[in-house]
Amino acid sequence: MRQFDVYRNPVPAARGVAPFLAILSSHHLHGLTEVVVAPVVNDVQSAIADLEIPVVVEDQALTLVVSELFSLDAHQLRQRIASLAAHEDAIRRALDRLFTGF
16 A cells, blocks of 8 residues: 555445545555545535645546545555556645645
8 A cells, every 4th residue: 555546435335425535644654554545536515725636537537635534444445446646746735735724
């Protein structure tokens, strides 16, 4: 598991809105059983400037919602689908905006 990897959402009931989760915590942190993820959604009701990043996963236009971070047990993520490493700069800017306001 690497930072920015995308996995199928392990909660079937949530896949209608958030089919995927993207790992945002660093893969350099060893010994942790949980990872910090953000949902990759297909329906953004109200976008917060600079905290939502348009992405394409499995040929679907989706949105990474950085403002909805949460953690879960890494063992729940089983099926790696893609990587959002190409969006690293935008993701880091969104995280900076979320935690510093700038």
